[in-house]
Amino acid sequence: MSAKKVFQEAPEEYVLPGNSACQGCGSTLALRWVLKALGKKTVIVNPASCGCVYVGLYPRTAISVPYIQVAFAAGPAAASGIVGGLEARGEKDVTVICWAGDGGTADIGVSSLSGSAERNTNYIYFCYDNEAYMNTGTQRSGSTPAGAWTTTTPMGKKEGKKDMALIMAAHRIPYVATSCSSYPLDLYDKTKKAKIIKGTRYIHILTPCPPGWRFDTELTVKIGRLAVQSGMWLLYEIENGVFHLSAPSRKILENPEKRVSVRDYIKAQGRFRVVREDEIKRLQETIDEKLEKVAELDGKPLFF
Numbered sequence: 001m002s003a004k005k006v007f008q009e010a011p012e013e014y015v016l017p018g019n020s021a022c023q024g025c026g027s028t029l030a031l032r033w034v035l036k037a038l039g040k041k042t043v044i045v046n047p048a049s050c051g052c053v054y055v056g057l058y059p060r061t062a063i064s065v066p067y068i069q070v071a072f073a074a075g076p077a078a079a080s081g082i083v084g085g086l087e088a089r090g091e092k093d094v095t096v097i098c099w100a101g102d103g104g105t106a107d108i109g110v111s112s113l114s115g116s117a118e119r120n121t122n123y124i125y126f127c128y129d130n131e132a133y134m135n136t137g138t139q140r141s142g143s144t145p146a147g148a149w150t151t152t153t154p155m156g157k158k159e160g161k162k163d164m165a166l167i168m169a170a171h172r173i174p175y176v177a178t179s180c181s182s183y184p185l186d187l188y189d190k191t192k193k194a195k196i197i198k199g200t201r202y203i204h205i206l207t208p209c210p211p212g213w214r215f216d217t218e219l220t221v222k223i224g225r226l227a228v229q230s231g232m233w234l235l236y237e238i239e240n241g242v243f244h245l246s247a248p249s250r251k252i253l254e255n256p257e258k259r260v261s262v263r264d265y266i267k268a269q270g271r272f273r274v275v276r277e278d279e280i281k282r283l284q285e286t287i288d289e290k291l292e293k294v295a296e297l298d299g300k301p302l303f304f
């Protein structure tokens with residue numbers, strides 16, 4: 001769908017201006033398009049994160065849908081309770097979502113999230129991934145990529161990024177997707193699709209963060225695009241276990257000349273300043289190999 005059509009179909013804004021996010025925050029961009037796709041009959045459960053800060057302190061709020069803030073590890077458990085309550089009241093047209101950061105998802109909330117997926121709780125879980133614990137000043141999470149500086153990885157993280165989307169797919173839930181705040185139409189379409197599916201749906205969104213990733217605030221959209229154009233971040237869907245690459249990632253796979261080098265992505269951000277040239281070369285080889293494997297998977301079931 002084109003942006004013009006989205007604004008005709010969903011003119012209402014649910015993320016209000018004047019919120020307390022940093023300038024250039026990718027997370028608020030993503031939430032804006034998610035809520036446009038879901039509409040006003042949405043309940044948001046938000047575990048401790050930057051989201052709690054930019055939505056604001058009671059009695060003020062920066063979003064115009066019902067919202068509850070819960071303890072860091074408890075997002076999916078709280079969402080499960082709300083889903084159960086709505087079902088008991090016979091409310092069928094309300095969408096319950098969890099809006100959680102990558103630390104809340106890949107680390108402290110993963111047990112509760114896995115439990116909800118195992119029960120196939122009828123909700124959509126969104127992980128907005130700024131690749132560190134940003135609300136508390138940039139500590140590493142399981143989702144921080146190798147090489148990235150954080151206050152707890154001063155020489156660059158040694159371990160790789162935990163692949164939460166694939167972990168969630170292994171729960172055999174009906175819908176898993178990845179997206180990025182720099183591709184709002186991709187995010188809008190995937191959220192609309194997820195809205196009408198029943199059961200646990202999981203959407204993992206890469207959301208660049210200027211202060212944590214160390215780039216200028218006007219570059220947020222560009223950095224997210226470089227992540228996808230370099231193959232560092234893949235956009236795909238896994239519907240009922242079948243893997244499908246999304247158009248922006250398919251484009252770089254089918255047209256290698258349109259692929260941006262990993263070096264361009266790395267050098268655009270201060271958080272990777274400790275990464276050496278030989279490490280960038282190795283990372284490029286890893287990405288090239290990953291893209292070859294992904295080409296073979298496209299259109300096929302992921303698991304036996």
Ligand SMILES: Cc1ncc(C[n+]2csc(CCOP(=O)(O)OP(=O)(O)O)c2C)c(N)n1
Nearest residue numbers: 048049050072101102103104132133134135
């Ligand atoms: C049990 C517990 N430990 C630590 C905290 C402090 N805390 C609040 S938000 C946060 C970081 C959240 O990181 P993430 O989920 O990635 O969201 P982001 O802040 O990056 O948006 C931490 C450590 C807390 N609220 N509760």
Ligand code: SF4
Nearest residue numbers: 021022025050134209
């Ligand atoms: S620290 Fe990053 S994620 Fe948090 S509000 Fe600022 S830009 Fe957004």
Ligand SMILES: [Mg+2]
Nearest residue numbers: 101102132134
């Ligand atoms: Mg985070």
